[in-house]
Amino acid sequence: MTEPRKFRYIGRHRRAVEHRRFVVGKGRYAADIQLQGLLHVAIVASPHAHAKIISIDTAAALAMPGVHAVLTGEELNVNTEAMLPGVDAPQVKRYPLAHGVARYSGEWVVAIVAESRALAEDAAELVEVEYEPLPHIVDPEQALQADAPLVHAANGSNVIFQRVFNWGEVDAHFAAAPHKLSYRARWARSSTVPIETFAVSAWSNDATGILDVWASIQMPKFPDQLARALRMPGNAVRVHFDVDVGGSYGVKRGLKHAVLVGYLARKTGRPVRFIEDRLENMRGGDMQGPDRIFDVTLAFDGRGIIRSMRMRAVDDVGAYAGRSPLQLGKPVGAIIGPYRIASVQYEAISVMTNKTPQEAVRGFGQAPTNYAIETGIDKVARYLNMDRIELRLRNLIGKDEFPYLIPSGTTYDSGDYATVLGKALDAAPLAEIEKERDALRARGQLAGIGISTCLEPSGGNSAFEPLFNPKNQTTTWMDSCLIRIDLNESITALMGTSTSGQAHETLVSTVVGEVLDREPDSIRVLHADSLNALPSNSPVGSRMAIMLGGAAAGAAKKLRAKLMRIAAHNLGLPESELVYQDGNIAAKTEPAKRLTWGQLVEIAHRKIHQMPKGDEPGLQEKFVLEVPTGGKLPTADGRVQMYPCHSFETHLVLASLDPQTCKVTVHRYVCGHDCGVMISPDVVHGMTYGGIAHGLGAALMEKFAFSDDGQLLSGTFMDYLLPSSMEVPSISIVDHCTPSPLTEFGQKGSGEAGYLGGPAAIASAINDALAPVGASIDALPMTPYALWHALARAEKNSS
Amino acid sequence: MSKIKLTSIAIKVNGVVREAQVEPRTTLVDFLRDTLFLTGTHIGCEHGVCGACSVLVDGDPVRSCCMFAVQADGLSVTTVEGLAPERGKLSAIQDAFCEKHAMQCGYCTPGMLIACHALVERNPHPDEAAIREAISGNLCRCTGYQQIVDAVKHATGAKSGAHD
Numbered sequence: 021m022t023e024p025r026k027f028r029y030i031g032r033h034r035r036a037v038e039h040r041r042f043v044v045g046k047g048r049y050a051a052d053i054q055l056q057g058l059l060h061v062a063i064v065a066s067p068h069a070h071a072k073i074i075s076i077d078t079a080a081a082l083a084m085p086g087v088h089a090v091l092t093g094e095e096l097n098v099n100t101e102a103m104l105p106g107v108d109a110p111q112v113k114r115y116p117l118a119h120g121v122a123r124y125s126g127e128w129v130v131a132i133v134a135e136s137r138a139l140a141e142d143a144a145e146l147v148e149v150e151y152e153p154l155p156h157i158v159d160p161e162q163a164l165q166a167d168a169p170l171v172h173a174a175n176g177s178n179v180i181f182q183r184v185f186n187w188g189e190v191d192a193h194f195a196a197a198p199h200k201l202s203y204r205a206r207w208a209r210s211s212t213v214p215i216e217t218f219a220v221s222a223w224s225n226d227a228t229g230i231l232d233v234w235a236s237i238q239m240p241k242f243p244d245q246l247a248r249a250l251r252m253p254g255n256a257v258r259v260h261f262d263v264d265v266g267g268s269y270g271v272k273r274g275l276k277h278a279v280l281v282g283y284l285a286r287k288t289g290r291p292v293r294f295i296e297d298r299l300e301n302m303r304g305g306d307m308q309g310p311d312r313i314f315d316v317t318l319a320f321d322g323r324g325i326i327r328s329m330r331m332r333a334v335d336d337v338g339a340y341a342g343r344s345p346l347q348l349g350k351p352v353g354a355i356i357g358p359y360r361i362a363s364v365q366y367e368a369i370s371v372m373t374n375k376t377p378q379e380a381v382r383g384f385g386q387a388p389t390n391y392a393i394e395t396g397i398d399k400v401a402r403y404l405n406m407d408r409i410e411l412r413l414r415n416l417i418g419k420d421e422f423p424y425l426i427p428s429g430t431t432y433d434s435g436d437y438a439t440v441l442g443k444a445l446d447a448a449p450l451a452e453i454e455k456e457r458d459a460l461r462a463r464g465q466l467a468g469i470g471i472s473t474c475l476e477p478s479g480g481n482s483a484f485e486p487l488f489n490p491k492n493q494t495t496t497w498m499d500s501c502l503i504r505i506d507l508n509e510s511i512t513a514l515m516g517t518s519t520s521g522q523a524h525e526t527l528v529s530t531v532v533g534e535v536l537d538r539e540p541d542s543i544r545v546l547h548a549d550s551l552n553a554l555p556s557n558s559p560v561g562s563r564m565a566i567m568l569g570g571a572a573a574g575a576a577k578k579l580r581a582k583l584m585r586i587a588a589h590n591l592g593l594p595e596s597e598l599v600y601q602d603g604n605i606a607a608k609t610e611p612a613k614r615l616t617w618g619q620l621v622e623i624a625h626r627k628i629h630q631m632p633k634g635d636e637p638g639l640q641e642k643f644v645l646e647v648p649t650g651g652k653l654p655t656a657d658g659r660v661q662m663y664p665c666h667s668f669e670t671h672l673v674l675a676s677l678d679p680q681t682c683k684v685t686v687h688r689y690v691c692g693h694d695c696g697v698m699i700s701p702d703v704v705h706g707m708t709y710g711g712i713a714h715g716l717g718a719a720l721m722e723k724f725a726f727s728d729d730g731q732l733l734s735g736t737f738m739d740y741l742l743p744s745s746m747e748v749p750s751i752s753i754v755d756h757c758t759p760s761p762l763t764e765f766g767q768k769g770s771g772e773a774g775y776l777g778g779p780a781a782i783a784s785a786i787n788d789a790l791a792p793v794g795a796s797i798d799a800l801p802m803t804p805y806a807l808w809h810a811l812a813r814a815e816k817n818s819s
Numbered sequence: 820m821s822k823i824k825l826t827s828i829a830i831k832v833n834g835v836v837r838e839a840q841v842e843p844r845t846t847l848v849d850f851l852r853d854t855l856f857l858t859g860t861h862i863g864c865e866h867g868v869c870g871a872c873s874v875l876v877d878g879d880p881v882r883s884c885c886m887f888a889v890q891a892d893g894l895s896v897t898t899v900e901g902l903a904p905e906r907g908k909l910s911a912i913q914d915a916f917c918e919k920h921a922m923q924c925g926y927c928t929p930g931m932l933i934a935c936h937a938l939v940e941r942n943p944h945p946d947e948a949a950i951r952e953a954i955s956g957n958l959c960r961c962t963g964y965q966q967i968v969d970a971v972k973h974a975t976g977a978k979s980g981a982h983d
């Protein structure tokens with residue numbers, strides 16, 4: 021496919037279906053679910069970074085009127101299965117409540133169930149826990165030392181995953197390269213921090229044996245894992261996906277929350293609910309993000325052509341691990357960014373510390389890696405005294421080089437990076453931004469222009485699982501859709517996962533409307549529950565436009581084909597002589613010879629005597645889509661096709677900092693974006709704006725800071741700062757479309773757009789601003805305090 | 820059960836007087852959500868920063884997590900459920916939020932709508948700076964605010980942003 025196809029509904033402005041309920045306060049979030057006799061949970065958390073639990077006295081709490089249960093790890097852990105990490109580290113066991121040892125400050129130790137949350141909190145204050153503090157470790161590099169205190173003694177080391185990959189002739193390329201440049205880049209622990217905290221309710225019906233669960237989740241295989249942890253059959257846990265999720269961007273996993281609440285619901289025989297308060301979310305919700313130290317060396321020639329890269333990434337996953345170590349695996353699929361780098365050595369190290377555990381964050385580890393690569397590209401330009409844009413243009417993979425196989429085994433599907441970059445520069449336009457920068461400098465501000473060119477791998481496969489864990493042979497990461505046309509002629513589509521703001525109902529109705537040529541607003545899209553859903557791997561990895569969109573198209577095409585067969589049979593004509601329009605089917609040459617949508621539907625539902633032989637009665641089709649290019653295990657040297665599609669984004673930023681206060685202002689922001697065919701442009705733009713805002717937070721403001729004692733210092737919105745409408749500038753997005761040859765409509769993913777290149781571009785602008793005074797900074801977030809230090813360092817060095 | 824003394828209150832909520840007995844420690848947002856089942860008002864932080872819990876109290880935007888229900892006794896409260904002129908209709912701001920895709924997950928949306936309604940009540944033709952100022956106490960993690968600003972411009976007749 022070279023030119024984008026023409027569509028009737030795809031790619032057009034239309035109102036999202038979901039908005040109609042949100043603007044009138046009729047969304048249905050997990051905390052809104054009303055259950056009769058609902059009980060509420062409060063948590064007693066460890067105040068220590070690492071401590072032995074000597075004793076727990078729950079008597080006073082239990083005796084309080086209105087308290088139904090007080091649960092400790094001693095009871096819970098023998099009655100549930102441990103939640104295991106995504107890598108092969110069976111000794112790193114996690115349960116919802118600590119038992120014996122608490123490994124981070126904020127870890128849950130006791131759960132109280134009472135008639136109201138307020139009562140549960142009153143009772144929590146009566147629980148007495150005696151601790152004996154143990155040596156703790158908060159610094160990831162110190163945690164790697166042989167004599168470091170161990171977070172999990174049984175694991176024998178704080179390292180939970182480590183592997184060196186060599187892809188291509190790294191040594192030879194380094195030996196032949198005239199220039200090498202080494203640097204360190206630091207990505208701080210931040211996260212997506214949705215405005216809705218995690219909420220879960222569960223109700224166990226003794227008669228049916230079914231545990232019903234409503235949770236604000238975005239998690240692949242959540243129902244299966246929950247059932248396994250609770251030691252229940254898969255068909256006894258019913259997770260309701262028709263819950264609106266108040267933002268996630270990766271982190272809303274909440275397995276431990278659901279195991280706890282599910283257990284308590286079964287124990288008490290009553291519906292039970294837990295809603296994190298903000299501190300519980302920030303400190304004990306296990307939803308902090310990647311926390312990385314990159315040591316990188318680039319090998320290049322005098323023209324700035326980068327031949328090879330050595331990258332060592334140490335990621336601090338905190339005290340326990342679910343899928344977090346795999347966040348070093350996903351970037352393997354775009355380890356050279358959009359550049360023609362011929363060989364790579366990559367060392368990935370996941371280390372545990374006595375901090376809140378890390379969870380999946382928008383991009384699944386790609387944004388930090390992109391930041392590390394882009395930092396190096398700017399450094400090479402500065403080293404060679406070359407323009408940063410020119411250097412990029414020399415290294416960007418050319419539009420005619422696709423499909424492009426990268427050293428680590430992934431093939432990039434398509435792209436036109438230089439054109440997108442050019443379009444963004446023209447839209448800015450660059451000359452005007454340079455003028456503005458000069459004007460700011462003339463006014464005494466430190467002003468700079470930032471640039472980044474980055475990839476967003478999309479279509480979410482799970483190839484990093486077998487890559488990082490040989491015992492895991494997962495090679496499929498399917499998604500599905502079921503579509504029915506009822507006797508009254510309307511269309512209903514069913515998806516098997518929940519939505520956290522990506523407008524999937526709009527996506528599916530648009531796609532089904534396109535294929536069946538019916539008005540999308542007449543199509544109902546529902547979220548199934550896990551017992552009647554087809555398999556889904558949830559909206560992770562920028563996958564739903566590709567995977568859910570693809571599955572919906574697949575099912576709709578089956579229905580369309582069936583309608584054609586019915587028409588051919590009844591009109592006595594071959595299908596090749598029929599045309600399908602608006603759901604009606606007529607003879608090409610004789611339009612009066614036709615069957616309407618209603619007639620076709622009626623035949624299928626009522627008149628088996630008019631159905632073609634071999635066709636089932638009724639109109640219902642399912643489609644389970646395997647990830648395009650998926651299905652293979654990694655090679656022995658760790659090469660694998662990661663995600664199928666690759667969106668591209670370039671960011672151009674004008675920023676300044678006040679030399680006195682070091683406050684940063686972003687004056688201009690342009691983003692060139694190519695995610696192939698956009699099914700819903702408003703949705704894509706929205707996610708891109710939001711991703712940029714999130715990236716601005718990660719670059720300048722957000723950090724889960726810990727004291728040396730392992731105490732979280734930023735557990736509220738007064739010290740963990742989210743960008744507001746005053747910090748986020750007005751943004752212009754410049755679209756470009758290079759269709760993917762691998763997908764139904766040429767679409768690629770975009771759920772992580774903006775965040776994947778934003779932090780790198782803002783950092784680039786700051787360093788451009790600092791360069792004239794000889795200062796630089798390679799650590800996020802670039803807070804006023806950090807920038808003040810960078811300036812002070814430069815001043816000291818020059819004097 | 821709790822021995823905390825209950826207090827009688829009467830609050831006019833979305834035009835209807837609602838009488839109830841509440842614990843003095845019950846916040847207004849908990850009262851709206853748990854007693855009146857008006858779950859359109861959301862909770863994001865319970866410490867007055869995110870604005871998800873915003874409601875209009877006698878016409879002014881207020882954080883209902885930082886106010887006790889007893890403090891609203893005798894006052895008039897409007898929640899997101901009360902913003903539309905009538906059932907089945909949308910206010911101009913609500914309609915513009917739909918038209919301009921001013922939300923994604925919808926979680927901050929009720930608070931945003933409250934802030935925007937309060938703004939246009941005071942200033943029917945706000946410029947971009949005034950809009951950004953008016954919503955600066957409401958955090959949204961999804962939208963980057965751009966399409967919210969566009970929506971308010973759209974509703975108030977100003978020219979909006981890049982993707983019209």
Ligand code: FES
Nearest residue numbers: 863864865870884
């Ligand atoms: S919940 Fe009230 S301001 Fe955040």
Ligand code: FES
Nearest residue numbers: 923927959960961
């Ligand atoms: S729309 Fe999700 S937080 Fe604003």
